[in-house]
Amino acid sequence: MKIKVLASGSKGNCTYVETENLKLLIDVGVTYSYLTNELEKISVLPSELSGILITHSHSDHIKGLQTLVKRTNLPVYITEGMKKDLSERIPESNFRILSSENQLEDLIVECIPTSHDVESVGYLIHEGDVSLVYITDTGYINRKYLSNLANRDIYIIESNHDEKMLMDGPYPYILKQRILSDKGHLSNMAVASYLAKLVGDKTKCIILAHLSENNNTEDLAYQTTKDMLVEHNLDRDILIAKPYESLEMIEV
Numbered sequence: 001m002k003i004k005v006l007a008s009g010s011k012g013n014c015t016y017v018e019t020e021n022l023k024l025l026i027d028v029g030v031t032y033s034y035l036t037n038e039l040e041k042i043s044v045l046p047s048e049l050s051g052i053l054i055t056h057s058h059s060d061h062i063k064g065l066q067t068l069v070k071r072t073n074l075p076v077y078i079t080e081g082m083k084k085d086l087s088e089r090i091p092e093s094n095f096r097i098l099s100s101e102n103q104l105e106d107l108i109v110e111c112i113p114t115s116h117d118v119e120s121v122g123y124l125i126h127e128g129d130v131s132l133v134y135i136t137d138t139g140y141i142n143r144k145y146l147s148n149l150a151n152r153d154i155y156i157i158e159s160n161h162d163e164k165m166l167m168d169g170p171y172p173y174i175l176k177q178r179i180l181s182d183k184g185h186l187s188n189m190a191v192a193s194y195l196a197k198l199v200g201d202k203t204k205c206i207i208l209a210h211l212s213e214n215n216n217t218e219d220l221a222y223q224t225t226k227d228m229l230v231e232h233n234l235d236r237d238i239l240i241a242k243p244y245e246s247l248e249m250i251e252v
Contacts, residue, residue, distance in 0.1 A: 001017065001018070001019055001125075001127045001130045001132065001153075001154075001251070001252055002016075002017070002018040002019075002249055002250070002251045003015065003016070003017055003018075003132060003154060003156075003249070003250045003251075003252070004016045004042065004246055004247060004248070004249045004250070005156065005207060005209065005241045005242075005246060005247045006030065006034075006035065006038045006039075006246045007029070007030050007034070007038075007241075007242070007243060007244065007245075007246065008136075008209040008210055008211070008241030008242065008243065009060070009210060009211060009212075009213060009241075009242070009243030009244075010060055010210070010212060010213060010243070011029075011060060011213075011243050011244070012029040012030040012031075012034075012060050012063060012064075012243070013027045013029040013030075013055075013060055013061050013136065013209075013210065014026070014027050014028055014029055014030045014035060014038075014064075015027065015134065015156065016038075016039070016042070016044070017125065017132065018044075019105070019106050019107055019127045020106055020127075021050075021105040021106045022050040022051075022104060022105050022106065022107060023044060023048055023049050023050050024049070024050055024051055024052070024053060024104075024107075025049060025051075025052045025053070026052075026053045026055065026123065026134055027052075027053070027054060027055055027061040027062065028052055028061075028062060028063070028064040028065045028068050029058075029059065029060040029061040029062060029063045029064065030063065030064050031063065031064050031067075032046075032064050032067040032068055032071070034064075035064055035068065038246050041246070042249065046068060046071065046072050047072055049072065049074055050074075050075075050104075050105070051074050051075040051076070051077055051096070051104070052065065052068070052069075052074055052075070052076050052077065053077045053109065053123060054076060054077065054078045054082060054086070055114075055120055055121055055122065055123070055134075055136065055137065056082065056114075056116055056118050056119060056120035056121070056137060057082055057085035057086055057118055057119070058116075058118065058137070061137075062086070062089070065086075065089060065090065066089045066090065069090050069091075069094055073094065074094070075094055075095075075096045076090055076094050076095055076096065077096045077098050077102075077104075077109070078095055078096070078097065078098065079097065079098050079111060079119060079121055080097050081119030082118075082119050083095060083097075085118065085119070098111050098121075099111075106127055106128075107125055107126065107127055108125070108126040109123055109124075109125050109126075110123065110124040110125075110126075110148075111123065112124055112133075112135060112141075112145055112148075112149070113142065113145075114135060114137060114138035114141070115138045115139045115140055115142075115182050115183055116137045116138055116139070116183055116184075117178070117183045117184075120137055120138065122134055122135030122136070122138065123135075124148065124149060124152070130153050130252050131152040131153055131154075132152065132153065132154045132155075132156065133149050133152045133154070133155045133156065133157065133198075134156045134157075135149075135155075135156070135157050135158060136156075136157070136158040136209050136210040137158060137185065137210065138158065138185070138186060139180075139181055139182035139183050139184045139185065139186070140182055140186070140190070141186075141194055146194075146197055146198065149198055150197070150198045150200055151198070151199075151200025151201065151202050151203065152198070152200075152202065152203065153202055153203065153204050153205075153252045154203075154204060154205050154206075154207070154250065154252060155195065155198065155199075155203070155205075155206045155207065156207045156209050156241070157186070157191055157194070157195070157206070157207070157208065157209060158185060158186045158191060158208075158209055158210040159186065159187075159188050159191045159192075159208035159209070159210070159211060159216070159221040159224070159225065160179070160185035160186055160187065160188075160210050160211065160212050160215070160216065161179060161185060161187050161188070161211075161212045161215035161216050162187065162188050162215060162216050162217070162220045162221075162224075163180070163187050163188075163189065165214075165215045165216060165217075165220070166179060166180070166187075166212075166215040169214060169215055170214075171214070171215070179215075185210070185212075188216065188220055188221050188224035188225070189224055191208070191225065192224045192225040192227075192228035192229070193228065195225055195228065195229060195234075196228050196229065196231075196232045196234065199229060199232075199234045199236060203234075203236055204236070204237065204252055205236065205237045205238075205239065205250055205252075206225065206236055206237070206238045206239070207238075207239045207240075207241050207247065207250075208221045208222065208225060208238060208239070208240050208241065209241040210241070211240065211241070211243075213243065218240045221240060222238055222240055225238055226238055
């Protein structure tokens with residue numbers, strides 16, 4: 001499995017996943033021109049893509065979806081609860097409705113319900129013995145899923161904000177409360193605590209994603225998780241996903 005985060009943050013999110021038989025995107029919250037430029041760097045054309053997995057219908061995750069589908073007619077994988085929000089943008093003939101577990105060629109894609117203020121999911125994606133956890137835009141991770149998410153090869157997981165920066169910052173109080181709520185976003189400390197429970201012997205890399213540009217810094221996000229993992233004797237490679245540039249390709 002090859003994985004490349006093309007963009008991550010409040011302005012846009014998009015990740016590329018490639019297997020022997022599939023080339024998928026998770027979300028298309030970037031413009032079509034940005035997407036084509038980033039795919040060109042890895043010698044992939046939009047027409048070569050196999051489909052798009054959508055986590056939820058907020059603009060920073062679907063901004064470029066309509067144009068991409070119009071130009072490629074790709075299948076769009078969503079949950080039933082996302083149809084209403086997306087049907088005005090995408091022809092229903094392009095929708096593929098996901099169940100809790102789905103076979104896509106050589107992949108098994110499991111939907112992990114997340115807690116946001118619209119219908120939202122994360123994904124656990126398996127190719128044989130290799131697996132990727134992708135979870136952003138959630139106020140918490142339900143503990144009933146933790147055992148299934150444990151000891152995976154790659155984690156792309158939200159580390160949205162530092163709670164002190166958020167509370168000391170300029171956001172209106174009602175917005176601060178939303179971000180901190182169960183329907184908001186994971187803080188640095190929250191995701192570090194989850195990773196201390198999830199990281200195992202198989203885990204090769206952690207990518208901290210969806211960092212707030214106003215309420216976080218790369219150093220704070222990195223150090224919070226690093227310190228927690230070192231404390232639990234679970235030190236691993238940690239990368240920070242960028243809002244305006246892609247990370248290197250990771251192959252597992």
